[in-house]
Amino acid sequence: MSLESEVDLPGGAVLPGALPDALRAELIAFRRDMHMHPELGNQEFRTTAAIKERLERAGLKPRVLAVGTGLVCDIGVEGEQWDGGPSMLALRADIDGLPIPDTKTDCPYRSTVPDRAHACGHDVHTTVALGAGLVLAELHRQGALPRPVRLIFQPAEEVLPGGAADAIKSGALEGVGAIIAVHCDPRVDAGKIGLREGPITSACDRLEIGLDGPGGHTARPHLTTDLVTAAARVVTDVPALVGRRFDSRSGLAITWGRVESGHAPNVIPQHAELSGTVRCLDLEAWRQAPDVVVAAIDEVANLHRAKSEINYVRGVPPVVNEPGVTELLREAMIVRRGVESVEGTEQSLGGEDFSWYLEHVPGAMARLGVRTPGERHVRDLHQGDFDVDESAITVGVELFTAAALVNGLR
Numbered sequence: 001m002s003l004e005s006e007v008d009l010p011g012g013a014v015l016p017g018a019l020p021d022a023l024r025a026e027l028i029a030f031r032r033d034m035h036m037h038p039e040l041g042n043q044e045f046r047t048t049a050a051i052k053e054r055l056e057r058a059g060l061k062p063r064v065l066a067v068g069t070g071l072v073c074d075i076g077v078e079g080e081q082w083d084g085g086p087s088m089l090a091l092r093a094d095i096d097g098l099p100i101p102d103t104k105t106d107c108p109y110r111s112t113v114p115d116r117a118h119a120c121g122h123d124v125h126t127t128v129a130l131g132a133g134l135v136l137a138e139l140h141r142q143g144a145l146p147r148p149v150r151l152i153f154q155p156a157e158e159v160l161p162g163g164a165a166d167a168i169k170s171g172a173l174e175g176v177g178a179i180i181a182v183h184c185d186p187r188v189d190a191g192k193i194g195l196r197e198g199p200i201t202s203a204c205d206r207l208e209i210g211l212d213g214p215g216g217h218t219a220r221p222h223l224t225t226d227l228v229t230a231a232a233r234v235v236t237d238v239p240a241l242v243g244r245r246f247d248s249r250s251g252l253a254i255t256w257g258r259v260e261s262g263h264a265p266n267v268i269p270q271h272a273e274l275s276g277t278v279r280c281l282d283l284e285a286w287r288q289a290p291d292v293v294v295a296a297i298d299e300v301a302n303l304h305r306a307k308s309e310i311n312y313v314r315g316v317p318p319v320v321n322e323p324g325v326t327e328l329l330r331e332a333m334i335v336r337r338g339v340e341s342v343e344g345t346e347q348s349l350g351g352e353d354f355s356w357y358l359e360h361v362p363g364a365m366a367r368l369g370v371r372t373p374g375e376r377h378v379r380d381l382h383q384g385d386f387d388v389d390e391s392a393i394t395v396g397v398e399l400f401t402a403a404a405l406v407n408g409l410r
Helices: 021-036 045-057 122-141 164-169 227-243 283-303 323-337 353-359 391-409
Strands: 006-008 014-016 071-075 088-094 149-154 176-189 193-195 203-212 253-261 271-280 307-316 342-344 363-371
Touching (some): 021 122, 021 391, 045 071, 045 122, 045 149, 071 122, 088 353, 088 391, 122 149, 122 176, 122 363, 149 164, 176 323, 176 353, 193 323, 203 283, 227 253, 227 271, 227 283, 271 283, 283 307, 307 353, 323 342, 323 363, 323 391, 353 363, 363 391
Parallel strands (some): 088 176
Antiparallel strands (some): 006 014, 193 363, 203 271, 253 271
């Protein structure tokens, strides 16, 4: 692999490591193969094996996580593991797919697995981290990598509370001083990234509620618990009630995805089920949310004489980009692609378990543009027709490699 291309840095330093054409083609093929074979969280055995094989072929020593899928790999470390203190920069990718069908037509690399798809771009994230690892490994062999780097290929990002916790338990952050990641953004043009200091995603929890009552005839609702009305009031009143118990600037929102009850038009049912999500922009409000939300549900259910059973599933806190690491990403992208390649981005209500890493080390996530410039149709995340402009892979690799090198020169 030839890495002769150089980029000038302020002050006269030189940044090597442009992506060679042969590796660019290989990475596109790797991404397409992964796209054709999506695996759900904690079932990513084929994906893990493919990443491991390619890293080993490059002379690296990846270590599969204790849960059996996902892996970490150190570059620039002599011996099996790094013991030089918390100074490594970690490059994180998530490797799992989604339980939805791939609805793309006339696409040679569409999913071959029924009801499974890489509809969130994790195949791109994985390919970017793999490509960066291969480039950085070659730079290390040339004596041009100033500081060790760790690759983290994490399973089960889509499974609450996220596979990041398992990666951390497996020691993924030992020796790490900072961590970076990218997430595909179909609303940003390929060739650009979106950056934001502070919160860039929201917290996301899951609600599962069961309501019970004695049931009865719709002719005599006054003699029983009108469970359908009780469920309807929970749907409408709980979000409004909770909204008055938090500062509106916290952005806490309850949204329902499923409501089920009853089987006949003249029978008041004995059971109803509701499920939805709690999303929140503010970390402190998120920490208070379970107690406040559960109390509001009980309050509304009791008012309508329904017995409630609540399963509040803790998800992930907001991703809060640390200013210094955000600036590292900005510098790295500008060095590679110029000032116009970086744009601001809003805080999203989507959840991301990258936030768990940031409970331990400073870090930042960038929005990786994947929309073909000029394209009007947005192939949105978590939709069966999601796809990307594959030139984004090169951009992501260049961002990661430049960040590793600029970090080492600081």
